[in-house]
Amino acid sequence: MLLIARGVLPAVFAIAMGWLVGAVQHRAALAAPLSLMGITFVLLQVLTPVHQAVSANLGNRVSAYLNDALAKACVGPPGIGHLEDPGLSEDLTVAREFDRGQTGPPMYLNVDFVAGSLVELVGGLASAIVLFGFTWWAPLVLVAGWVSTHWLLRESGVWKDRNTAEVRSAQRHATYAYELAVEPGAAKELRLFGLADWTVQRFTERRRRLFELQYAATRLRERPMIWSLLIIAVANGLVFWALGAAAIGGSLPLDRLVVFAQVSIGVGMIAFGGLNWALDGAAAPVAAVRRLQPAMAPAGALPVRTSAVDAAAVGAVRVELRGVRFGYPHADRQVFEGLDLTIPAGSSLAVVGQNGAGKTTLAKLLCRLYDPDAGTIRVDGADLRDLDVDAWRTRVTAVFQDFLKLELPLRDNVAPAGAPEEDIRAALADAGAADLADLDTRLATGYGDGTDLSGGQWQRVALARALCAVRQGAGLVLLDEPTAQLDVRGEAAIFDRILTATRDVTTILISHRFSTVRHADRICVLEHGRVVELGSHDELIALGGRYRTMFDLQAQRFAAEVDEEGMSYDTL
Numbered sequence: 001m002l003l004i005a006r007g008v009l010p011a012v013f014a015i016a017m018g019w020l021v022g023a024v025q026h027r028a029a030l031a032a033p034l035s036l037m038g039i040t041f042v043l044l045q046v047l048t049p050v051h052q053a054v055s056a057n058l059g060n061r062v063s064a065y066l067n068d069a070l071a072k073a074c075v076g077p078p079g080i081g082h083l084e085d086p087g088l089s090e091d092l093t094v095a096r097e098f099d100r101g102q103t104g105p106p107m108y109l110n111v112d113f114v115a116g117s118l119v120e121l122v123g124g125l126a127s128a129i130v131l132f133g134f135t136w137w138a139p140l141v142l143v144a145g146w147v148s149t150h151w152l153l154r155e156s157g158v159w160k161d162r163n164t165a166e167v168r169s170a171q172r173h174a175t176y177a178y179e180l181a182v183e184p185g186a187a188k189e190l191r192l193f194g195l196a197d198w199t200v201q202r203f204t205e206r207r208r209r210l211f212e213l214q215y216a217a218t219r220l221r222e223r224p225m226i227w228s229l230l231i232i233a234v235a236n237g238l239v240f241w242a243l244g245a246a247a248i249g250g251s252l253p254l255d256r257l258v259v260f261a262q263v264s265i266g267v268g269m270i271a272f273g274g275l276n277w278a279l280d281g282a283a284a285p286v287a288a289v290r291r292l293q294p295a296m297a298p299a300g301a302l303p304v305r306t307s308a309v310d311a312a313a314v315g316a317v318r319v320e321l322r323g324v325r326f327g328y329p330h331a332d333r334q335v336f337e338g339l340d341l342t343i344p345a346g347s348s349l350a351v352v353g354q355n356g357a358g359k360t361t362l363a364k365l366l367c368r369l370y371d372p373d374a375g376t377i378r379v380d381g382a383d384l385r386d387l388d389v390d391a392w393r394t395r396v397t398a399v400f401q402d403f404l405k406l407e408l409p410l411r412d413n414v415a416p417a418g419a420p421e422e423d424i425r426a427a428l429a430d431a432g433a434a435d436l437a438d439l440d441t442r443l444a445t446g447y448g449d450g451t452d453l454s455g456g457q458w459q460r461v462a463l464a465r466a467l468c469a470v471r472q473g474a475g476l477v478l479l480d481e482p483t484a485q486l487d488v489r490g491e492a493a494i495f496d497r498i499l500t501a502t503r504d505v506t507t508i509l510i511s512h513r514f515s516t517v518r519h520a521d522r523i524c525v526l527e528h529g530r531v532v533e534l535g536s537h538d539e540l541i542a543l544g545g546r547y548r549t550m551f552d553l554q555a556q557r558f559a560a561e562v563d564e565e566g567m568s569y570d571t572l
């Protein structure tokens, strides 16, 4: 309504002006035409800022809708393949970054442009309708002339090529360099390794490339420009010639001439303005989100079998992997090529192997973040794919290497889904973090009551989260380098407590530290996607194979340590 009202006002103003001229000519009363002119003028002034506010609001709502839709598309799938899929990452960048204003106006401005341009379109059409009062062909000629500019100049649209791979890739790199520059996480090493200038240069280069692409797309191409000018000149020449001829011939009185001359100019509002460009700018993130939604769902999907088994069991879990084959999507290398492994319920298994051997991938498969390409993973005899994913995930818990640091109070970091306070405190104590902070202290700086933790302290919190989940019923615990950031003293002390706390559940410990590994009931050595050795520490040492070699290598570098207080640590 607002849009149409604003659009027709210029035509109404032209009519009022003609009425006023006629009234002056015929010495009639001026009050009515003057009032109409006044009201129209005031409305024109008032409606513009109102309209801008409404369209900015609409733009913000569109942004919020897109952000919501993207968040749901990312979080919705039960697996995580869609977030690690290189084929989706460029769309993800466009969809995520659209409102930062780096690659085009933010959504609220785009929507304002679109709304403003639609007002002009309505205004031009309203003028054309009034012009029918002069003659039938004049508005048709003018509208055709001005509409042709949309078609002819469309080719020069700012972001006509916005969705090309080159634009998206330049955009992604520019964003990456920008984040490196502004995020605190990268600040230390950027400075230490002298990368600050490189980052700025990289950002500037990518931005320049984006501007070049933008300019190339914007550049008015000569031929369509000349055609546009010609068509518009001919159309306006014809109409104004006809208006002049009619006025001179006496068939068009002055008041009508004033109206028709004004609306003839007004039809020009239809011309190619910011509409196409703004529509492109507003449409690109919408298109990216709409492409992502259907693409992400299958990439992160975990097929549900019809014969779903209830996973609401309790106690330690028995895990069996048979002939498991797995490769990450789009990767040319298989991580597992027929992995066989059995982990009895209530036992602890340490997994060792070189970097990239697949230890973390094994943990991801057991959490069912991915399904194997072939083979089966059975828990307590049931195929993991037959279990309800959410129910299974209440039975498995993990500390990953890149564990989550929630900007929430310590209490919520330990029990994100809630747990009795005594369990939270006990879990913190088991992780050696009993005195870390008050449970209600927010673990983030930048808040009045917040505090940040050291790397090792954060690791204890992540450990406490897993141990708290054990108290809530998890039967399988995956610990991926759970003590990597702890000091030797802390590690030795905590490890015993972890073993006690996880005594009744099945534990899989991934570690390069043989001082912790040796405590596990059994140790498995992963190599080239297979188990090459399996047994207790003593058995594998006696075997004299891969484990023995790795153990001896580390043993040469670590002797029993005695600190300044005379305490000795069994580092190996």
Ligand SMILES: Nc1ncnc2c1ncn2[C@@H]1O[C@H](COP(=O)(O)OP(=O)(O)OP(=O)(O)O)[C@@H](O)[C@H]1O
Pocket (backbone or CB within 6 Å): 084, 328, 329, 331, 335, 353, 354, 355, 356, 357, 358, 359, 360, 361, 362
């Ligand atoms: N998201 C991913 N997409 C593609 N390939 C991946 C992905 N994550 C891991 N890989 C590859 O899978 C292989 C196994 O990785 P994984 O992280 O399981 O090794 P790891 O044994 O845990 O290594 P580390 O000891 O360094 O932690 C590696 O070759 C790695 O490059």
